[in-house]
Amino acid sequence: MSAAIDMGRDNAGQSIFIDLEELLATRLLVQGNSGSGKSHLLRRLLEECAGLVQQVVIDPEGDFVTLADHYGHVVIDAAAYSPREIEALAGRVRQHRASVVLALEELEVEQQIRCAALFLTALFDAPREHWFPALVVVDEAQMFAPAAAGEMNDDTRRMTLSAMTNLMCRGRKRGLAGIVATQRLAKLAKNVAAEASNFLMGRTFLDIDMQRAADLLGMDRRQAERIRDLQRGQFLGLGPAISRRPVAVQIGPVRTAGKNAAQVLLPLPDAPGEEMEALLNDRLAEAASDQSARKAPAPPPRPAADLEQALKSVPTLPVPEAKPPLTPMVSQAEADTNKPQAPDAPPPRLRAVSPASSDDESAPGIADIVREIAASDGSTFRPATALFRDFAIRCRQQGVASAHVDLARFRRLFAFEVAGVERLAAPARAQIEAMAGAVDDDVLAPYLAILVAAARDAPMPDEGELARLYGSSSPSRVRRLLDHLERGGLIVVREDFGGDRSITVPGMADLLRAASAESASDGQDSAASPASRGVA
Known part of the structure; x- marks a missing residue:
């Protein structure tokens, strides 16, 4: 059984491979602006090694659920489970070596973060007899390991940073190989990024991100300009599982597709303005009342002393x-409530009351x-x-x-x-x-x-x-x-x-x-x- 994953071609048309066994030991960091092809790269990697190693995908946007149609991944709809059930599912995933996609798109952002943290922690805490090798792919990793607190609850941030740090720092001995993808290195916690030994850097434009990417690739400032000129689907790779020197790779095609909106121009509807206006306003009040009844939160109580x-x-x-x-x-x-008494009558209303x-x-x-x-x-x-x-x-x-x-x-x-x-x-x-x-x-x-x-x-x-x-x-x-x-x-x-x-x-x-x-x-x-x- 081959342990080499064909990721695509270099500038000379030669195939670029990733050594799967080395990847399991050294982890991978993927960076690129939105639209640079990160999800395409992850999909290619997952498809090429499907059947060779267990795969666990943390999917905040629902992009990877289509892997279930061709490769037998089990889709876990996080919105349908309680926190305790999520932890129990993670334990069973490790026990039975099932390849799964944890779909988080139905949850609010902070719920996504808490759910992923619970799931990753349960994977990490699995008993020793279940420490089988597995690729753990975390897309949009800056959500789950943020460099700054932002508006996230402090408890949630500590929980998710702990889970991601355990995955990247201590997961290797437990068979967990972290693969994290982020839009910006500056948004990703340094403790998480620093544990990766393999890098695939895609297109980025901000100077701070280009400089950090160049530093990780061992490139000088002048060579860092190459990162800005990369095309969609082009990445610069470096690491023991990829190459000892920076190498450019054009990611190859994939068999499955995400559920994203079409990114090509489509003809607009040719309905007249009056018909379009009527279509937009048809039963609008009824739709608005249904939406408010279904989604609007109850008005908050009046503020008062606790x-x-x-x-x-x-x-x-x-x-x-x-x-x-x-x-x-x-x-x-x-x-006041009884009838008047005679002057010489005993005053019963003055009796002692038990x-x-x-x-x-x-x-x-x-x-x-x-x-x-x-x-x-x-x-x-x-x-x-x-x-x-x-x-x-x-x-x-x-x-x-x-x-x-x-x-x-x-x-x-x-x-x-x-x-x-x-x-x-x-x-x-x-x-x-x-x-x-x-x-x-x-x-x-x-x-x-x-x-x-x-x-x-x-x-x-x-x-x-x-x-x-x-x-x-x-x-x-x-x-x-x-x-x-x-x-x-x-x-x-x-x-x-x-x-x-x-x-x-x-x-x-x-x-x-x-x-x-x-x-x-x-x-x-x-x-x-x-x-x-x-x-x-």
Whole structure:
């Protein structure tokens, strides 16, 4: 079996080969401006060595999925899998020596970077018995190993730089031969570029990129001008797997093609202007509404104080209970609501009130006041202590006894109200109260909203609604909230890189039975519903 890959012809018409075994040990860096032929070069390399070595392609633009039609590559659509599934797939790729294309084009840029980092890290962390030789091709490598942070999240940047550095620096002992392609060397992290021993440099125009390419090829400044004059598909090669001296190569033809748009001139449509205008405006409002309903994010909640930080910074002081002799406000409230008594009649409204009877008599008033506060604009974004002060003031104004309701009790009443639990019938409400009995107060409202949605057989609340109930405007805090609930065993979350998320609540059988009993009591269909719903 030959280990030489025919890449094309030099200026004299001689074939230029790449030694595959040497390439596996020394890695390859490809550079060229957009349109210089980098993807064509990678496709030629992959086609020529297909069947000789395992291939793993990180494909952010979906250019290489057509390899599956002719060479049996498995296309992994990253948007259809969760992060844990991506890591498990990478482990199986190494175990079974499958040639795959990780297609990332359906994901947002930062999702692409995180997915590729997880996949590469799992390849690198495979057990020793699976360290088979494999070419790992990373197109648009400046995305996954950027020289500067840019707008990327710091955690994401550290993750992807670690994965790419491991691939290029330590991958050889694990059988991984990195092949990275970039538009500009200046955009690629130096730790990643420096580990390649083979280079194929295509056309570039910026002085800094030409100088770096010339330095890697061992060319002086005058010879570096050649890089600017290269044609599409022409590259200067150097390295132990290619040539000991810089050599020009015209990349040969390929059998497969990418899914890029046509790059040749095509005749324009000859429709009159009136017909084209009518075509553009046909059912435009309907299309716009469909697009907004499908893709537009929910409006962000009003910015306000962070609930968790406020609770940490403000000390929680116990509210003393009212003593029986000091109840003039209760007596006045009862005097306003009861019929007048005779002067010589015993004044029952001045009797000592036990906590139990106080709770029973004033519960409707307290529920109404909590409901008013929960319905006020931006209530979930206010600190719990401020809400509790508002509650106490309203109770005094309306003459409602509230001494038995402390801050902790109020927070749970408020959470049940904003989540809509109180609007459920008794069986489902009782079951939800039992399931939420041990849940922390600061995460109670979002968790209750999830239970209420499941009990109503309705879609789960989206991130915007969960953020509002959590009192936050940060999507990352919502993700951490879901992680916290999942680590506590309260929910099970499955999220793929396409953004689709499903939530399952353990112990849903009892809640579904309670909801079915509620429906049966109302004369409705009592069929049980699935226990998971998608979160937009």
